[in-house]
Amino acid sequence: MRKLLAAAVLALAACAGPTTVVRTVDTRPAIAFSGAPWGTVLYVDGVAVGDPREYDGHPNVLRVEPGTHDLELRQGDQVVFDQRVFVESELKTVVVH
Amino acid sequence: MRVRLVTGGALLLLSACATPxxxxxxxxxxxxxxxxxxxxAARQVPGTVRYKRKVAIGRFTNETTYGRSLLNDADLDRLGKQASDMLSSRLVMSGQFIVLERPDAAKIEREQGVAKAGALVGADTLIVGSVTEFGRSVGGKVGFLSSTKEQIAKAKVDVRLVDVKTGHAYFSATGAGQASTEVGEVAGFGSRSEYDATLNDRAIAAAISDLIDRLVSKLGERPWRTDIVEVQGSQVFVSGGRSQGLRPGDDLVVLEAGQVVKSKQSGFELTLPPRRVAALRVLSNFGEDETSEGSVCQVVAGAVDRAALARLYVVQVKDGGQP
Structure with a gap:
């Protein structure tokens, strides 16, 4: 009897029924930095985010809100790189030179 | 010796693996x-006065051979309309332009006819362009008992910005985008993926985002100037307010436009240097949004002749007191 019950449970568990999932998708864009110098701090729209080399795309990239952003790399008080970028839902690699 | 051989062989096998x-x-x-x-949002508020370009999409079509055979619509250009919608929505999203609707202007005019209100506003810049490159490829690597397969869609878009008054194409930009999906397997085990149709749309979307990125980063603000809408005694009302960076206390100068003459050299019209008429100081801003904003100014020097308003315009005083 127990064997029969176990077999029935196993048979039920093995059933492949259709599964439908409807959900919204997070399509916020991401930014990666290539060639960011050592010792700089990344500012996105004037807000400090951290070391840009942590977001070099190997494997980490920084998620941001869609739209226009002002990116700055600062070394102390000095701005060593700045760029205005537009991103919508994709990954953009900013090349620092 | 045998262990070394086995280790060397194992390393060789591993290095021969094709991995995603x-x-x-x-x-x-x-x-x-x-x-x-x-x-x-704070970065969108300008530090100095500026005026956003009023842009409209004149033409944005698919000029590649892709998607031209089956399932076309009345205009034979589904891909072009899809890309045009993407371009329009991203121009608005960038916050750097005043975007005016043209591809579906007939629908707006019909709605205005029902509501019995409004009139379409003219653009000063027309965007003309197309999807110039589009295609897919399948590539991959094969190693010892392993392989990878990558589907890649690539797209490129080209636009130029044309001055509506002169027909002068004063700026051009190109955007490129790529979307890919890669799968790999080792000894028959691994991930699987069949033809992914959404890669096409994602590549075009990425190319258009790249294009807007070029426009936002390379296209400078046009020189700011505004007009006088009303004069009441010593108070002058000008177009433009907070969203254009105009703040109470700012100093402005009223200039009378010089004569317009045609250059025989270039064929373009030249405007002779303007004459300084009056100086203004901004007292307050009014209006709700960037399309209905204005500022109240006080005349601090000179006089503004109401009869000559059509020839007058207002600019900001730069450092050193010069307009």
Whole structure:
């Protein structure tokens, strides 16, 4: 009897029924930095985010809100790189030179 | 000796493996989402006076051979309309332009006819362009008992910005985008993926985002100037307010436009240097949004002749007191 019950449970568990999932998708864009110098701090729209080399795309990239952003790399008080970028839902690699 | 041979052989086998490239890992910012949105909005408010370009899409079509055979619509250009919609929505999203609707202007005019209100506003810049490159490829690597397969869609878009008054194409930009999906297997085990049709749309979307990125980063603001809408005694009302960066206390200068003459050299019209008529100081701003804003100014020197308003315009005083 127990064997029969176990077999029935196993048979039920093995059933492949259709599964439908409807959900919204997070399509916020991401930014990666290539060639960011050592010792700089990344500012996105004037807000400090951290070391840009942590977001070099190997494997980490920084998620941001869609739209226009002002990116700055600062070394102390000095701005060593700045760029205005537009991103919508994709990954953009900013090349620092 | 035998162990070394086995180790060497194992290393050789491993190095001969074809493995998919590393997938980027998206990390959330240490700054909260609310603070990010606030900082982004704060950056949109200009530090100095500026006036956004009024743009409309004149033509944006698919000029590649892709998608031209089956399932076409009345205009034979589904891909072009899809790309045009993407371009239009991203121009608005960038916050750097005043975008005027043209591809579906007939629908807006019909709605205005029903509401019995409004008239379409003219653009000063027309965007003309097309999807110039589009295609797919399948590639991959084969190693010892292993292989990878990558589907790639690539797209390129080209636009030029044309001055509506003169027909002068004063700026051009190109955007390129790529979308790919890669699968790999070792000894028959691994991930699987069939034809992914969404890659096409994602590549075009990425190309258009890249294009807007070029426009936002390379296209400078046009020189700011405004007009006088009304004169009441010593008070002057001018177009433009807070969203154009005009603040109470700012100093402005009223200039009378010089004569317009045609250059025989270039064929373009030249405007002779203007004459300084009066000086204004901004007292307050009024209006609700960037399309209905204005400022109240006080005349601090000279006089503004109401009869000559059509020839007068207003500019900002730069450092050193010169317009």
């Amino acid at each position: 490239s590393q997938r980027p890992s998206v990390v959330e910012s240490p700054v909260s989402g609310r603070a990010q949105v606030q900082a982004q």
